[in-house]
Amino acid sequence: MEAVFQGLGLLVTTPIVFVAMAGVGWGILGGALPGISPSIAMALLLPLTYGMDPGLAIVLLASTYVGAEYGGSIPAILINTPGTNAAAATVLDGYEMQRQGRGGEALGISLYSGVIGAFFGLMMLILLSEPLAEVALAFTPMAYCALGVLGLSVIVSLSGNSLMKGLGAAVLGLMVATVGSDPISGVSRFTFGQPELLDGIAPIIVMVGLFAVSELLRQASAPAWEKPTGTGTQLKLPDGPMRRRLVKPQLLGSAIGTVEGVMPGAGGTIASFMSYNEARRWSRHKGEFGKGSPEGVAAPETANNTVASTALVPVLSFGIPGSNSAAILLGGLLVHGLLPGPRLFMENGDVVIGLYAGLFVATLSLLVLGMLILPVCLWLVNRPKAYLMAFIYALIFSGIYSIDNSLFDLGLVLGAGAVGFLMRLTGFPFLPAVLGVVLGYLVESNYRRSLVLSGGDHAIFWEDPIAFGLLIVATLFIIGSLGTRSWLGWRALRGNTPPESA
């Protein structure tokens, strides 16, 4: 209770409220611009925080993270381009809703679920920070590898009508993840003498290429130019029946977002995909997923906004950043001489409590600023298609260049776009490829580190209880998904169900 009063006192006596709102506003803008990831939006602010009070600086960075995680869903829904990695799962149903003229409804669900996820994440950050951090600390390379395998196991149920095409796309993604320096020996692989490839290919480049550029190519190649979708769309927050329908996916998203957030390396992307998958598994409206399901928007949005807060747990408690954004926040702490760990809570308790208070304000202002900014986004997407396509292309060029000031990256995005267009034509799903790119390095590096530890003995994976548990869950998940696919396929063959639903 004393901490609550202390937090309230800080809200009144310091400009935390304004700093938090500024951070959220900047974060939404950064997240909504494809190519400007939360980490970039935070990194751009970092130099500005040098002269600030340490508490305010941390609030500004953390609020930007919260805003950016939500902002990423705006272009995902409106223009089929995830503004952040974690918003990639939102594209699936969000953009479908937009194409059906329900973009305003999708944005309302995203905002509503994002705020719920952010509040839940903040609650978890405050209440469970230390116990959960202990779990995260216990993670070994074997457990990280198993975590990656668990993430990849989602592919089986994300493969659409062809399991082989889904697996093929996943392997292609894993191959992309091998480009660059080898994680153990440092030997360069598949770099063709290009220094730009030594650090590998960033997942955001593959995602923007697969999702955004290939969508531009699809729009250009449509037999007849399509009319703009969503004309006259109004922001629509979910009504009572819809809110009740969204409870289950939001609970799943919050729970998965909490667990994934405190696990370094997991992050919002895995949480989004896993919660999307679980929401579909437990939904009464499975057939709507991929065709504009409100639950398909709610689950990943709740999850990635939960992660925005829970990802701070290992940073504050142990100084372990679980993501690029968390690493920048850690940098912000270190710049001001704040050392994460138990001493941070003992010696700089006001900074921690100020952070909690700032995040509370940030989450509240997410609702207000989200509503204020969304109509502008709706106006933007309702411009004539030619203008929209031209400006999206210009935005991709500008945003991708800004990641690393590299024209080479732009070439990669165009290449990924061409591959994505061919994948669309031939029915290969994108998501397994994206998961392969995102998880490939995590799986390979930790698999090999584990074998170095064991001298090449794979038994080390069974001997580590966390790794063993995660692998068992992954195996059960794959068996369950394969069983469901077979059953649905068998039903389709017998003519009981239309093949499309299978």
Added chain:
Amino acid sequence: MARDLVCSVVLLVAAAGYYYLASGIASSALADEVGAAGLPTIYAFALGSIGLIMALQAVVKGLLNRVEVGEAVDLGLMLRRAGGVLGIGIGYLLIVSVVGYMIALVIVLAAMLIYFGERASGRIALAAIVGAGLFWVLFDRLLGIPMPGIWGL
């Protein structure tokens, strides 16, 4: 069937090419048991196997006459239209270092507007110039990202 067969051949070729490159990865004194080429080799075999299975599936489907009837599309036209957008992107890459970010972006915006069916007019020129200016202000001035060309212009 033909489409899936083509896909399977593409996957097999990709697997073979990737395997060839993986086998050329230099070994290192720091290498572990798996080695830098270990997982890439496994991925190559996995992709090759998937390609083979897809080819078999396509053949079996053909034998069982379970050919999927899709919407008739003019593939050539689709590829040409998509290729045009890619061409505009490649054009940007080629000229941006020479003429600078602003001018290259004006050209891209105008080219895309015309390509997507707007009539060439002063309005398009105005939209392209104003749009490029806004992007320059946002990225180069506000975000401080040094865009290509002199002062990002």
